[in-house]
Amino acid sequence: MRGILSVAAVAVFSSSALAGFTQVGKVPVGEHSQERILQTLYGGDFVRNETDFFNGTVTVRRVDDGMTSTPAMSMAFGTIGDTTDEVWAGSMFSIKAVAKFSLNTQNLSISDGVNTTALFGATGYGYDVTGSASYNATGKNVHFIRSGDSGTQSSIVADNLDGRDHMITYEVLGLNTNAKVWVMFWEDLDRSPSLAKNRTHSDYNDLVVEMRAVPVPLPAAVWAGGALVASTAVFGKRIRRMVGA
Template sequence: MKSTRVLSALAIITAAGAPAIAGFTVINPPSGSEQSHFQIINTVYGGGFVPAGLGFTNGPISAIRAHDNNGAGGTIPGFLDVLNGSAAGGDDDQQWTDGVVSSESRAVFAGFSQSFGYFAGATGSIGGTNYIPLIDVVGNGYAVTGTNQQTFNSPFRFGRDNVAHDGVHRVSSLDTDNASDQMITYEITGVNGGRKTWLLFFADTVGGDYDYNDLVIELVVVPVPASVYGGMAGLGLLGTGMMARRRRLAR
């Protein structure tokens, strides 16, 4: 009887999207043969997952949903630190800071071509050449390729475009850049040797189906020795983002 209830719950979460909860964007059910967040996480991280709150777990590995907008009246309460941030920490996933990050494409369920990148600065135009591409994804479904490593030293926003980088259906992780939320984030624990890991799910079209499975990117923090950070600081290469993080940690 218990196993029947579990299987029924998994069938429901596979077909349905996430419910409406304050601070979290609603995820619509996937269309046709496309995959839900549950199915994607279950496939990428080895199976055996069950729902856990707004996320999922299989015991040793958990996918913890980050806030989408945790501010009153749409304000942004703080930056999410790539290196030391926490999905349960209260800052939402719209603006990010600091860290050396390896990024890899994990899935694409979309008709448009997919490019993953970012926009420098906490705010600012996402038009023209302000989009900085990191990965032009090749393939569809789970048969995708594309990797990159990038050092982020100051506030930035994640984004996606098509591989022509011409701004068609270009979106940002900052809701006010799009007039809607175009990215859902999970912190993945228990993988990659314990290194901080994030999984980003993009909706590639403003006003689209909002099942947030068009582009899925895994971010894994790359450890940098303290001596390297010290040398970079001496050369003035860390920028305002690292200094801001140190001020926050010193409070």
């Protein structure tokens, strides 16, 4: 009886630990899983712990897919637990395709809700892929859009025709870089009754992109102006304190 209770407790724990994360389905034969893709990108033998991975040097942590409060995730300073990956508080960033396990065309764009800008079209298959861009989204809240001959999907779940999450994001720590690194795994098929039974709609390896974001440094004139304002404020306080003394 105690053994049965222990198994049940583990099952409940595992279920609660994965709550708030989109479930990844089976990967078709001949394609690579997210773990295998991460090992190819960053080397080493990754060990999985629930939704995260670690290879002894690099830690890859899953961003939440469902939270009660969902402000924009900071590209340059965000971390897991802050919010979801639907909307991003922009900065300067570079982004590139690092893997593609789909024969569908793959295009990536960015939108601030008013204007949409094409970033790149990914070509190739497996890890032999091309497609990259640099963009300055400083001061904007933006979201990502994947499009191609299989349809269009957004990082904003409510914008998707099937109402599903189509982008899974990981925060990558331990690399020798000053940039904030994220890896995004896209699913390019909408779930629908017309989808053939042999098609997978939740492997999340159709388009994989790596984004590296850095904060935009303030111009020297702005720093000087800020210092001047700060000095004036302090001086003003000193005058008021002297007058009131």
